[in-house]
Amino acid sequence: MNNLLDVKNLYKYFSIRNGFKNEILRAVHNVSFQINNDQPSILAIAGESGSGKSTVAKLILGLEKISSGSIHFKGRDINQIPKKEKRNWLLREIQPVFQDPFSSFSPLKKIESYLLETYRNFNIADADSYDIYINDVLSKVGLTFNEVKSRYPNELSGGQAQRIAVARALISKPSLIIADEPVSMLDASLRISIVNMFIKLKQENKISIIYITHDLTTAYYSADNIIIMKKGEIVETGSVDNVLRDPQHEYTQNLIASIPKISDITL
Numbered sequence: 001m002n003n004l005l006d007v008k009n010l011y012k013y014f015s016i017r018n019g020f021k022n023e024i025l026r027a028v029h030n031v032s033f034q035i036n037n038d039q040p041s042i043l044a045i046a047g048e049s050g051s052g053k054s055t056v057a058k059l060i061l062g063l064e065k066i067s068s069g070s071i072h073f074k075g076r077d078i079n080q081i082p083k084k085e086k087r088n089w090l091l092r093e094i095q096p097v098f099q100d101p102f103s104s105f106s107p108l109k110k111i112e113s114y115l116l117e118t119y120r121n122f123n124i125a126d127a128d129s130y131d132i133y134i135n136d137v138l139s140k141v142g143l144t145f146n147e148v149k150s151r152y153p154n155e156l157s158g159g160q161a162q163r164i165a166v167a168r169a170l171i172s173k174p175s176l177i178i179a180d181e182p183v184s185m186l187d188a189s190l191r192i193s194i195v196n197m198f199i200k201l202k203q204e205n206k207i208s209i210i211y212i213t214h215d216l217t218t219a220y221y222s223a224d225n226i227i228i229m230k231k232g233e234i235v236e237t238g239s240v241d242n243v244l245r246d247p248q249h250e251y252t253q254n255l256i257a258s259i260p261k262i263s264d265i266t267l
């Protein structure tokens with residue numbers, strides 16, 4: 001089995017209340033894609049607001065229930081994995097990074113206790129001492145434990161906070177990180193430094209990344225492949241080069257046309 005992730009005919013419907021009646025909202029419609037296990041890769045998911053990107057992420061992370069279809073991770077159907085194994089294996093293997101890093105920090109807790117909590121939760125067995133282990137994950141995101149441990153969240157910049165959120169995600173040694181708009185709250189200049197960090201994690205730590213974004217520039221810069229979603233469906237997919245340089249679908253062409261200067265980007 002050489003797929004890290006195999007999403008097959010995935011559907012998600014939400015039942016929403018409209019006045020006196022319930023309506024069915026189609027959030028994800030027949031979505032299929034794979035991430036190969038042979039070598040780590042970055043898969044971007046782009047598309048207009050409400051197109052179902054975050055719902056796909058939540059279904060993979062087990063935060064929403066699948067309506068129909070399947071998700072296999074390393075050959076195993078994630079819905080068939082017993083609870084205990086889910087906790088001990090799957091939740092370590094697939095880690096989320098969200099848009100607002102501050103939302104997962106408690107304002108009253110130092111960064112040290114935030115990281116220690118995760119370290120304890122995952123019960124890292126083969127680890128060196130806590131300090132060495134955490135310093136090692138922080139070094140992967142360009143920080144040191146000394147510079148951040150006694151800070152409170154409000155003493156961090158947005159870029160530092162997102163790096164710490166990624167470091168937290170690395171504690172359990174995942175093979176897949178799902179980052180849902182991780183740079184959308186950051187300045188353009190910081191965005192590239194965060195996606196550079198993703199590229200480095202892919203190359204040096206063999207972690208694959210699903211990078212959900214509205215920012216086609218950083219998607220083009222960092223991703224190997226891209227999925228373009230519209231109204232819950234995949235309208236176009238392929239290598240970023242093919243899709244963004246030679247979009248076949250009018251919707252993709254419009255997304256690209258709406259960002260200035262993507263056609264000027266050279267590698």
Ligand SMILES: Nc1ncnc2c1ncn2[C@@H]1O[C@H](COP(=O)(O)OP(=O)(O)OP(=O)(O)O)[C@@H](O)[C@H]1O
Nearest residue numbers: 014016025026027048049050051052053054055056
């Ligand atoms: N818990 C929910 N209950 C009802 N509807 C939902 C729920 N979560 C998402 N939806 C709906 O599903 C559709 C897809 O939402 P989703 O959040 O996946 O879009 P998105 O592509 O991530 O958008 P954005 O770019 O704005 O983050 C939207 O119409 C949304 O309103």
Ligand SMILES: [Mg+2]
Nearest residue numbers: 053054055180
């Ligand atoms: Mg979203």
